[in-house]
Amino acid sequence: MAQLKTDPESTTPVAVDALYAEADDWHVNAGGQTIHAKRITGRWRTIKWAMASVWLIYLLGPYVRWNGQQAVLFDIPNRQYHLFSVTVLPQDFWMLSLLLLFFAILLAVMTALVGRVWCGFFCFQTVWTDIFTWIEERLEGPPAARRKLDAAPMSREKLKVRAIKHGLWLLIGFLTGFSFVAWFTDAPTLWWTFFTGQANGAAYITVVLFTAGTYVLAGFLREQTCFWLCPYARIQGVMLDRSTIIPTYDEHRGEPRGRVKHEEGGERTSGDCVDCNQCVAVCPTGVDIRRGQQEGCITCALCLDACDQVMDKVGRPRGLIRYASLDELEGRRTSRLWLRPRVWVYVLILGLSLSGILYGLTSLAPLELRVLHERAPLFVLQSDGSIQNKYTLKILNKTHESLAVRVRATGHDDLTLVGAEQPIATAPGGVTPATVFVRIPHQALKAEQQPILFQIEASRTTGEQAATERESVFVGPKPRPD
Amino acid sequence: MPLLETTMADHDLFPGENNTGHVWDDNIRELNNPPPRWWMQGFWLSIIWVVGYSILYPTWPIGDEPTPGLLGWSQIKEYEQGVERIEAKRAQFEDQIRNLTADQILADPGLKQYTLASAKVLFGDNCAACHGSGGQGNPGYPVLADDDWLYGGTTAKLAETITGGRQSLMPAHKAILTEAEVDTLAHWVVQMNETGGEGGSEAGWTLFKAKGCVACHGQTANGHVVDLPNGDFIGVGAANLRDGIWRFQPGGYESARHTILYGVNQKDVPETRSAVMPAFAEPAGKLSEQDIKKLVVYVHSLGGGM
Incomplete structure (x- = not known):
């Protein structure tokens, strides 16, 4: 940062000029310049491919079968979400909020510990762009050749190369969209219905949007997405701290930069950085890591590979650019991972949300009961002198079979349950409403309100008993003061 | 001295700085930082989109009516199509109900559920003003949720009451x-x-x-x-x-x-x-036989049907 100084005596407004100088210094690529990054091999490149392969789950996951059905199927028309042998209904969706909390905190904890690893290694924008540029390099050659081709006038050869490239990009875009849709419908069937025009309209629209989105975002917008579209890049500043390790240029070691000279016995006057610019050449977002932590850096660590290769060649130790924290760089003592309170808080939240999800998944009851107490009227006096309350039972049957549900009500010795003499037939995977009445003789009522417990149970074909209960209230007239 | 003083780019005081040539107060100048390219492209695309939209959909207020648009879409048409779709869904239930008595509907859980949901609106429109939203009654107007019936609580008697009204x-x-x-x-x-x-x-x-x-x-x-x-x-x-x-x-x-x-x-x-209950059947009232049948099922299920 430029130092801002104002001298009241001086007629030269130093502060303003410093601001302009800085603005001029920080050139921003607003999309006018295509980044053609050099691809090199190395340790981080390998790790990057390994991490990116997580996305194979997204592409291949829909084809995994489980008990003759699609293992993971988000069946939106039927409001049923199948996860292997578990079926989750919209009523269980509180678990989704815990899942979202888990991943949100996971993102925060990873960023706090090791920076934007999500951006650099896992984000679909990064991974798909990486694959798109890999195709580009196969077809058009290294960065210099690509720049030359960009500048060249259209020719038969250029047209051919470009057509193949864009065709492949669109194909990947299509596969991306198709795989997305496949999570929501039977995947093998989709391959048939999609190409015979029988698939759902929403499927076609989704595939078209995904194809276009992937093609534009990974083919053209690329790092511009990270710069201008993604909010995460903007909020990362509050997640990092002094002990976060991120790809860092060790300026104490590197500066001042200088070309390798044949030293003649004497001491070297320059630092380890030989100013070869390889770290910039390999950067997929076109930033210069030597300018420190910046918004454009997605921490993909490819510059580490580039710099290490150069250091090997010039015979200097590796790690001029390395994963390091600000504390380490400034020579402060770095605290151990488990001594940082932040880590404990994050781990606690992660543990709580995860155990909530596990609890939810293991305690999915086959039956669920909601009881709505009628409020207009709260109660009526019957001609036999009893007080009657009306209840709507909402019975959710989460099993795959029709269940005959028996209803009981307890809470008062003299109560009569009317309307549930016969078991209530409930359809699988849905809510069945039923109206019941509870009557209690007026004289037997001691309080204006009292709890009533509704219990339901049903026998499954497996012989198991499914049962659940729910408390409601019985309301009567105010007892006479006597 | 003018508030805004501009100097042209050809005698720019700060050459090579990527400014627009506009300078205020000797040294405050406007730098040329255009929005990201994708943003500008989106901006132009959205203008093109508006042109396309205004051709396809009602847009320009010319005369009494806006331009109709090539697609002929209108809100009321969409509403009517929606009503048609829901009527088609209801038709299968309505046809079944038409051929059944109120007692037969009460004995069929599925049809009963449909009838209750459908009659809730009828009850709200025609009955609730006097008898209350849930049949809880009002001073002078009997409770419909209890089993005390002045004229009888069987489906036949309820139909009779709604059809012809009552005046004792x-x-x-x-x-x-x-x-x-x-x-x-x-x-x-x-x-x-x-x-x-x-x-x-x-x-x-x-x-x-x-x-x-x-x-x-x-x-x-x-x-x-x-x-x-x-x-x-x-x-x-x-x-x-x-x-x-x-x-x-x-x-x-x-x-x-x-x-x-x-x-x-x-x-x-x-x-x-x-104590007067008006007749609700056509032509004196406005309810069809089908409506009355549904209301009978509804009132019978309020809590005191016999």
């Missing part, structure tokens, strides 16, 4: 009975109500029978002229005096006395009780 009559006894007799009868009604019909005084019973109350309120004062073996009854809408449910609020001695003195629906008695 009770003579005013101010000129017929002495003040003491009215007092005795009013107390007797209160006793009967509070004890389930067991605690009425002898004097009251004697008057009840001698003065002709029995003709409408029935031998046992339960409001039934003739009890039928199937549990139903023949009646003229007289109140059941044996249960704790009062036809006219707030109930108790004063209410009973007032009703005895001035009667119900007496033309020439200004203080008389008013």
Whole structure:
């Protein structure tokens, strides 16, 4: 940062000029310049491919079968979400909020510990762009050749190369969209219905949007997405701290930069950085890591590979650019991972949300009961002198079979349950409403309100008993003061 | 000195700085930082989109009506199509209901559920104003959620009530009975109500029978002229005096006395009780036979159907 100084005596407004100088210094690529990054091999490149392969789950996951059905199927028309042998209904969706909390905190904890690893290694924008540029390099050659081709006038050869490239990009875009849709419908069937025009309209629209989105975002917008579209890049500043390790240029070691000279016995006057610019050449977002932590850096660590290769060649130790924290760089003592309170808080939240999800998944009851107490009227006096309350039972049957549900009500010795003499037939995977009445003789009522417990149970074909209960209230007239 | 002083780019005081050539107060200048390219492209695309939209959809307010648009879309048309779709879905249920009696609908859980949902609107439009949103009644208007029925709570009787309406009559006894007799009868009604019909005084019973109350309120004062073996009854809408449910609020001695003195629906008695239910069937009312059938099922299920 430029130092801002104002001298009241001086007629030269130093502060303003410093601001302009800085603005001029920080050139921003607003999309006018295509980044053609050099691809090199190395340790981080390998790790990057390994991490990116997580996305194979997204592409291949829909084809995994489980008990003759699609293992993971988000069946939106039927409001049923199948996860292997578990079926989750919209009523269980509180678990989704815990899942979202888990991943949100996971993102925060990873960023706090090791920076934007999500951006650099896992984000679909990064991974798909990486694959798109890999195709580009196969077809058009290294960065210099690509720049030359960009500048060249259209020719038969250029047209051919470009057509193949864009065709492949669109194909990947299509596969991306198709795989997305496949999570929501039977995947093998989709391959048939999609190409015979029988698939759902929403499927076609989704595939078209995904194809276009992937093609534009990974083919053209690329790092511009990270710069201008993604909010995460903007909020990362509050997640990092002094002990976060991120790809860092060790300026104490590197500066001042200088070309390798044949030293003649004497001491070297320059630092380890030989100013070869390889770290910039390999950067997929076109930033210069030597300018420190910046918004454009997605921490993909490819510059580490580039710099290490150069250091090997010039015979200097590796790690001029390395994963390091600000504390380490400034020579402060770095605290151990488990001594940082932040880590404990994050781990606690992660543990709580995860155990909530596990609890939810293991305690999915086959039956669920909601009881709505009628409020207009709260109660009526019957001609036999009893007080009657009306209840709507909402019975959710989460099993795959029709269940005959028996209803009981307890809470008062003299109560009569009317309307549930016969078991209530409930359809699988849905809510069945039923109206019941509870009557209690007026004289037997001691309080204006009292709890009533509704219990339901049903026998499954497996012989198991499914049962659940729910408390409601019985309301009567105010007892006479006597 | 002008507030805004600009210098042209050809004598730029800060050459090579990527400014627009606009300089204020000697050294404040406007740098040329255009929005990201994708943003500008989106901006132009959205303008193109507006042009396309205005050709396809109603847009320009020219004359009384906006330009119709090539697609011929309108909000009311979309609404009508939506209504058509929902009517088509309902048709299968409506057709089944048309050929069934109210009792048959009540016996079929699926159809009953449909009918209740459908009749909720009818009840709200036609019945709730007097009888309350849940049939909880209002002063002067009977509760529909209990099992105390002046004219009977079977589906047939309910249909009859909604179709033709009801208007009962009770003579005013101010000129017929002495003040003491009215007092005795009013107390007797209160006793009967509070004890389930067991605690009425002898004097009251004697008057009840001698003065002709029995003709409408029935031998046992339960409001039934003739009890039928199937549990139903023949009646003229007289109140059941044996249960704790009062036809006219707030109930108790004063209410009973007032009703005895001035009667119900007496033309020439200004203080008389008013108890009129209008006819709801076409053409006098506005409900079709199908609507009434649904309402019968609804009212029957409120809590007191017989």
